[in-house]
Amino acid sequence: MSKRVLCKYFAHGACLKGEYCEFSHDWTAPPSNVCTYYQKGRCAFGSRCRYDHVKVSHAESSSNSQQSHVSESVSITHPQLSRPLSPFPGSTSELAGSEIPSIPLRIESAWGGESEHPDGLDDWGNGEARVVGPADIPICSFAAAGSECPRGENCPHIHGDLCPTCGKQCLHPFRTDEREEHMKACEKKQKHLESLKNSQDIECSVCLERVLSKTEIAERKFGLLSECDHPFCISCIRNWRNSSSTSGMDVNSALRACPICRKLSYFVIPSVIWYSSKEEKQEIVDSYKSRLRSIDCKHFNFGNGNCPFGSSCFYKHAHRDGRLEEIALRHIGNEDGCRIFSVTCISGEEPIHSDVELLGVESDIIEKWKGWGIEHGASNFSCSTNQIKLMTLCHNEKMNVANPSLFFR
Amino acid sequence: MIDFARVQKELQECTKDIEASGIRVTPKSDSLSHLVGIIPGPIATPYEGGTFQIDITLPDGYPFEPPKMQFATKVWHPNISSQSGAICLDILKDQWSPALTLKTALLSVQALLSAPQPDDPQDAVVAQQYLRDYQTFAGTARYWTETFAKTSSLGVEEKVQKLVEMGFPEAQVRSSLEAVGWDENLALEKLCSG
Numbered sequence: 001m002s003k004r005v006l007c008k009y010f011a012h013g014a015c016l017k018g019e020y021c022e023f024s025h026d027w028t029a030p031p032s033n034v035c036t037y038y039q040k041g042r043c044a045f046g047s048r049c050r051y052d053h054v055k056v057s058h059a060e061s062s063s064n065s066q067q068s069h070v071s072e073s074v075s076i077t078h079p080q081l082s083r084p085l086s087p088f089p090g091s092t093s094e095l096a097g098s099e100i101p102s103i104p105l106r107i108e109s110a111w112g113g114e115s116e117h118p119d120g121l122d123d124w125g126n127g128e129a130r131v132v133g134p135a136d137i138p139i140c141s142f143a144a145a146g147s148e149c150p151r152g153e154n155c156p157h158i159h160g161d162l163c164p165t166c167g168k169q170c171l172h173p174f175r176t177d178e179r180e181e182h183m184k185a186c187e188k189k190q191k192h193l194e195s196l197k198n199s200q201d202i203e204c205s206v207c208l209e210r211v212l213s214k215t216e217i218a219e220r221k222f223g224l225l226s227e228c229d230h231p232f233c234i235s236c237i238r239n240w241r242n243s244s245s246t247s248g249m250d251v252n253s254a255l256r257a258c259p260i261c262r263k264l265s266y267f268v269i270p271s272v273i274w275y276s277s278k279e280e281k282q283e284i285v286d287s288y289k290s291r292l293r294s295i296d297c298k299h300f301n302f303g304n305g306n307c308p309f310g311s312s313c314f315y316k317h318a319h320r321d322g323r324l325e326e327i328a329l330r331h332i333g334n335e336d337g338c339r340i341f342s343v344t345c346i347s348g349e350e351p352i353h354s355d356v357e358l359l360g361v362e363s364d365i366i367e368k369w370k371g372w373g374i375e376h377g378a379s380n381f382s383c384s385t386n387q388i389k390l391m392t393l394c395h396n397e398k399m400n401v402a403n404p405s406l407f408f409r
Numbered sequence: 410m411i412d413f414a415r416v417q418k419e420l421q422e423c424t425k426d427i428e429a430s431g432i433r434v435t436p437k438s439d440s441l442s443h444l445v446g447i448i449p450g451p452i453a454t455p456y457e458g459g460t461f462q463i464d465i466t467l468p469d470g471y472p473f474e475p476p477k478m479q480f481a482t483k484v485w486h487p488n489i490s491s492q493s494g495a496i497c498l499d500i501l502k503d504q505w506s507p508a509l510t511l512k513t514a515l516l517s518v519q520a521l522l523s524a525p526q527p528d529d530p531q532d533a534v535v536a537q538q539y540l541r542d543y544q545t546f547a548g549t550a551r552y553w554t555e556t557f558a559k560t561s562s563l564g565v566e567e568k569v570q571k572l573v574e575m576g577f578p579e580a581q582v583r584s585s586l587e588a589v590g591w592d593e594n595l596a597l598e599k600l601c602s603g
């Protein structure tokens with residue numbers, strides 16, 4: 001199937017046809033400059049057309065060749081007007097003609113003007129396009145949108161099966177993967193709508209308003225606390241956590257605590273819906289974190305800055321060349337000064353192996369690390385990041401450090 | 410900036426269950442940033458039968474900052490200053506939470522009346538008396554309640570009536586009574602002098 005032109009629906013992220021689309025879903029493909037009207041046999045602009053009036057050879061274009069290559073190989077012929085052939089019995093030729101040149105078979109038959117019967121397509125030297133399986137017939141968009149198809153029985157497209165979730169005729173009977181994809185997407189959408197409905201009545205305990213009915217649109221969002229399940233609107237909970245401690249309120253014990261249960265939460269997750277189960281909450285948290293992971297940290301600034309959150313930062317710490325931040329672990333600050341070690345990680349694919357330089361670590365700790373399979377050299381270790389985490393935990397335990405992640409700098 | 414929409418809601422909520430809690434919050438002026446809270450003295454304490462007025466000032470950061478509360482009625486209590494009426498209560502200071510409301514804060518103050526914390530006193534004299542000689546403390550507290558927290562057995566309208574009968578114009582009587590906290594003796598003094 002020739003896929004020269006980038007699908008405009010795909011470009012907007014809304015193509016329903018997936019891999020069955022007749023248009024290209026490949027961003028990297030060079031833009032086609034071929035006049036589509038000329039391909040159909042008629043271009044009103046004639047020689048003044050800004051697009052190339054060339055007939056694209058099917059064999060060439062299907063090999064996805066470069067644009068220049070296509071131009072070289074095409075032969076310019078006089079376009080002949082011809083009545084398009086419809087591969088579907090029962091459909092009228094006007095209908096087929098008014099269609100976008102979606103099915104290759106039809107485009108081809110338009111070119112092969114001299115041929116009045118499908119066998120005349122032999123000059124393409126490629127028989128595959130002639131075989132139209134039921135899976136190749138697109139689904140009727142009228143029926144899929146839930147409205148009645150004006151063409152009724154005569155519709156050249158397939159009227160899909162009823163989707164049990166959305167109740168529209170949008171399941172292609174012969175494309176199983178597409179069916180599944182739609183069902184999944186539809187169920188997800190339905191679930192989202194349902195939870196949105198359930199979230200409508202939830203009030204913020206600070207402003208005492210219903211979160212999703214607040215006057216400011218930007219404020220119609222929940223602020224989820226990581227450690228408890230009390231609902232607040234995002235602006236209230238952020239305001240509280242950011243409020244300056246004028247009345248002697250402690251940041252760590254009061255401001256970071258839930259206003260209702262006083263449980264400490266170290267971060268707030270914005271969400272337009274309120275969750276009804278632990279799994280749903282986890283899903284919201286995970287998608288939020290992964291979203292942040294893709295955004296470059298402004299503190300880290302591609303390695304030029306210094307992020308106060310270190311490796312616990314939710315944002316991406318990558319250099320301009322795409323190299324991830326090297327996790328350098330330094331642990332200094334014990335009174336007797338003997339338990340110091342530093343880690344320099346060589347970044348790359350997981351697992352990251354590192355050389356750990358150890359200065360004055362007790363032998364029992366070293367024995368413990370050996371038990372975790374960490375190889376021990378004269379004064380250095382080779383280990384993965386997870387092992388470093390374990391090592392720090394173990395190390396900090398001895399030193400009563402509450403937040404070991406602080407040492408991943 | 411004070412969240413007035415929330416204050417408005419709090420006042421509505423408070424009026425709704427005034428019967429159950431006995432706690433009243435009314436705005437002092439039109440601005441809603443100055444309010445008066447009224448709590449009944451808890452039963453089975455020396456404060457029983459008294460009605461205590463509390464001045465409430467909302468800071469700009471309310472509800473992210475605690476409201477400033479002070480007893481306007483004189484109280485004999487280890488955690489309340491007998492001079493200024495200042496209250497020593499953690500939720501009005503570092504333990505404040507924006508999920509608390511004026512009503513819940515006043516409920517806490519009421520609970521403080523029934524459960525004094527002499528180890529963390531606001532008024533050292535009272536606290537010492539409470540620890541050393543509870544009987545005297547209870548007596549004094551009861552006396553103060555009788556003297557200051559029971560404005561009189563007369564209702565507001567009866568007081569107005571009484572003063573109007575003495576020959577003062579009603580509008581003037583009402584404003585003077587309000588100015589002195591509904592004490593008819595002080596109001597009479599004020600009316601005579603003014």
